[in-house]
Amino acid sequence: MEEIKIHEFEFALINEFFTELERQGPGSPEETIRALNFIGNLSNKSKIADLGCGTGSQTMALAQNTEATITALDLYAGSIDKLNVTAKKLGLQNRVKGIVGSMDNLPFQNEEFDLIWSEGAIANIGFEKGLNHWKGFLKKDGYVAVTYESWFTDERPAEIEKWWMNAVPEISTIGHNISLMQKTGYIPVAAFTLPESCWIDNYFIPQKTRQEEFLKKYVGNKTVENMISFMRREADLYSRYKQYYGYVFYIGKKI
Numbered sequence: 001m002e003e004i005k006i007h008e009f010e011f012a013l014i015n016e017f018f019t020e021l022e023r024q025g026p027g028s029p030e031e032t033i034r035a036l037n038f039i040g041n042l043s044n045k046s047k048i049a050d051l052g053c054g055t056g057s058q059t060m061a062l063a064q065n066t067e068a069t070i071t072a073l074d075l076y077a078g079s080i081d082k083l084n085v086t087a088k089k090l091g092l093q094n095r096v097k098g099i100v101g102s103m104d105n106l107p108f109q110n111e112e113f114d115l116i117w118s119e120g121a122i123a124n125i126g127f128e129k130g131l132n133h134w135k136g137f138l139k140k141d142g143y144v145a146v147t148y149e150s151w152f153t154d155e156r157p158a159e160i161e162k163w164w165m166n167a168v169p170e171i172s173t174i175g176h177n178i179s180l181m182q183k184t185g186y187i188p189v190a191a192f193t194l195p196e197s198c199w200i201d202n203y204f205i206p207q208k209t210r211q212e213e214f215l216k217k218y219v220g221n222k223t224v225e226n227m228i229s230f231m232r233r234e235a236d237l238y239s240r241y242k243q244y245y246g247y248v249f250y251i252g253k254k255i
């Protein structure tokens with residue numbers, strides 16, 4: 001049977017589902033801070049862009065652990081509204097601004113940023129394409145830090161291979177992705193895998209109640225039923241095949 005692609009579900013429905021949740025992808029504040037610790041020389045003059053920021057869980061972690069000014073960008077206006085409300089609640093509105101835009105057509109100046117951040121989002125435009133495009137907006141010696149779906153092993157069972165080739169056709173091994181980072185003009189500084197808790201506790205478990213709510217709200221809606229079964233299958237596959245893949249944080253410094 002043909003697998004359905006997540007991108008084939010209505011963008012608005014996916015976003016309505018996820019904006020109520022703390023995160024829209026696997027991750028945690030601890031891992032955001034771990035990645036931040038590889039990046040030197042940030043001050044109150046520094047500028048950070050957070051691309052594909054969603055509702056801004058990692059944006060707030062960045063703001064609370066640096067003195068930098070942060071522009072957070074996402075395609076979905078509902079997420080940006082929520083991010084700006086959270087920034088205000090936390091008293092961060094002077095340093096954190098959410099804007100609507102697309103990460104493959106950034107509305108920024110050349111060499112504007114000291115750091116470009118992106119958790120769980122670069123696959124939407126492609127790892128190599130994203131790293132190439134974003135480099136122009138980084139100052140010399142600026143950093144990029146992204147999480148990206150990656151294979152942990154050279155080989156894996158056909159079922160999980162097929163799922164990921166369908167979802168992220170460019171998915172590759174950590175070694176290959178590090179070489180792409182080098183090829184696109186960055187010195188690879190660090191790469192580390194996100195722990196399972198980032199997927200299970202922060203991504204799959206919070207989805208469960210929301211799935212029930214959604215099925216009740218959209219009773220009989222086939223698109224919603226398919227979307228929820230896609231999410232449940234994603235969680236089931238992770239529990240069976242998590243030794244073969246996961247998110248990896250890649251940190252590089254622009255040459």
Ligand code: SAM
Pocket residue numbers: 022023024025026027051052053054055056057058073074075076079101102103104118119120121124125
């Ligand atoms: N960074 C957040 C997190 O880790 O919780 C969100 C990750 S979510 C898996 C991916 C995000 O990328 C979504 O918020 C989606 O709206 C956004 N997105 C998808 N395509 C995009 C594009 N072309 N430009 C900007 N954002 C995009």
